[in-house]
Amino acid sequence: MILLxxxxxxxxxxxxGDARPIASVSKAAAPIGPARSxxxxxxxxxxxxxxxxxxxxxxxxxxxxxxxxxxxDGDAGRYDQAVAHFRRAEAAxxxxxWTSAISEYAAAAGFSRDDAAAQxxxxxxxxxxxxxREAIAAFQRAIQLAPDQAMFHLPLAAAFENVGxxxxxxxxxxxxxxxxxxxxxxxxxxxxxxxxxxxxxxxGQVR
Numbered sequence: 001m002i003l004l005x006x007x008x009x010x011x012x013x014x015x016x017g018d019a020r021p022i023a024s025v026s027k028a029a030a031p032i033g034p035a036r037s038x039x040x041x042x043x044x045x046x047x048x049x050x051x052x053x054x055x056x057x058x059x060x061x062x063x064x065x066x067x068x069x070x071x072x073d074g075d076a077g078r079y080d081q082a083v084a085h086f087r088r089a090e091a092a093x094x095x096x097x098w099t100s101a102i103s104e105y106a107a108a109a110g111f112s113r114d115d116a117a118a119q120x121x122x123x124x125x126x127x128x129x130x131x132x133r134e135a136i137a138a139f140q141r142a143i144q145l146a147p148d149q150a151m152f153h154l155p156l157a158a159a160f161e162n163v164g165x166x167x168x169x170x171x172x173x174x175x176x177x178x179x180x181x182x183x184x185x186x187x188x189x190x191x192x193x194x195x196x197x198x199x200x201x202x203x204g205q206v207r
Contacts, residue, residue, distance in 0.1 A: 051096025055130025057162045061185070062155050064093055064124060065117040067108075082111035082118065089121065098129035116146035124155055132159045150179035154189065161192070170196050 067086045089104035105122035112118045123138030139156035146152065157172035173189045180186055 078111045082108045101125040
């Protein structure tokens with residue numbers, strides 16, 4: 001399980017209000033929650049340099065998620081490989097090394113193709129670096145894998161807004177609010193919806 005890491009602005013990961021630990025990579029409907037792990041992380045030499053800045057408009061407080069407890073096919077070797085990449089990605093995220101984090105999460109997702117957490121973390125790292133088109137596709141894949149995870153809609157909405165797809169952004173904000181009306185971020189999502197409805201999108205994305 002990876003730690004709750006790189007909540008870039010707030011240090012809390014309360015985007016969906018009631019997230020709980022993921023149970024299995026093969027259960028798309030399993031609740032996903034902030035990471036907790038006592039396993040030491042590996043640090044890549046590439047992460048020794050200066051941190052990369054977070055892309056403007058992508059500074060949300062959504063947490064990166066924990067590694068699930070197993071693989072869909074029960075292949076322990078593939079699971080171990082996925083965990084190793086998750087550990088390196090975690091260290092990269094903590095240091096603000098988004099390029100390295102993207103590479104490691106992509107590798108983890110390759111070893112756990114049906115894992116919503118791996119796909120979501122990959123998408124969120126892309127979003128933080130500002131690769132919004134790629135992030136949108138990855139978020140959509142994560143939602144396909146875990147359609148009950150309201151939190152996934154929030155950074156997807158911000159990514160759509162950042163590329164000017166306001167109708168798509170509004171749809172995703174509404175999906176988040178509908179699924180988690182009492183979550184800490186729900187009021188911020190409503191604020192963005194109101195801004196878009198009045199043509200005042202420049203006020204800034206959900207933070």
